[in-house]
Amino acid sequence: MSGSPVPPDAPARPAGPAAALAAASEHYLRGEPIEMSALAAELGVGRATLYRWVGSRERLLGAVLAEMTERTYRVAARGVAGDGAERIIRVLDRFMRAVVDAEPLKAFTERETRLFIRLATMPGTIEDRATELLTKEIQAEIDRGRLSVPLPTRTLAQAIVRVADSFMYAHYLGGNRPEIDQALEVVELLLRPCGESSGPPER
Structure with a gap:
């Protein structure tokens, strides 16, 4: 579910705009809402960083x-x-x-x-x-x-x-x-x- 914590043994997701797009696409394909706060937490970055990557x-x-x-x-x-x-x-x-x-x-x-x-x-x-x-x-x-x-x-x-x-x-x-x-x-x-x-x- 959106906003669920990432398991500690999960492989690290590369940071940057491409990672944000990939994560958002995964939520979209599962029919889930794309919420910026939850997405930032999933990626392990702050909201400001996520917005800097994707614009809005x-x-x-x-x-x-x-x-x-x-x-x-x-x-x-x-x-x-x-x-x-x-x-x-x-x-x-x-x-x-x-x-x-x-x-x-x-x-x-x-x-x-x-x-x-x-x-x-x-x-x-x-x-x-x-x-x-x-x-x-x-x-x-x-x-x-x-x-x-x-x-x-x-x-x-x-x-x-x-x-x-x-x-x-x-x-x-x-x-x-x-x-x-x-x-x-x-x-x-x-x-x-x-x-x-x-x-x-x-x-």
Whole structure:
């Protein structure tokens, strides 16, 4: 549990920002709250030191969610068939469904819905990480000659991330449920020439 004393024979955790992120991520994955006083005690440092490492609780949570975004994306992209726009749409389909089904995220959003929406939908660490991952994915398809896009790659990736977020988190923004199918329809329009369509992605 959060705040439990560390056993005396437990291996020493390396100090620094990376250790703080790793410890916070462990609590997140267990569905536990991330409290700064308890985290500092767990790491064997004072609150002032922890804040010096991570900047603020909100910044630390943003870093944790960005790390989870990357982990989920890499799992979603593993073994996906197809190429060009078809591959990217399939990856996004798997990624978005994995995100909305993730139990740690459900636990976090039940406790801190407004904070999550602010972190997830505004420019910042999470959007930057998702944009970076998608930029690489799109550029790889361009480099293979399997995709041609009318916008700079990063601009397109950022637009797709923002579209995906607005639909994926629709249930937190006043809607009844995540609208992943609608998000994929819009992404397909951004990735494909007018009139070209592959139909819904296979799951």
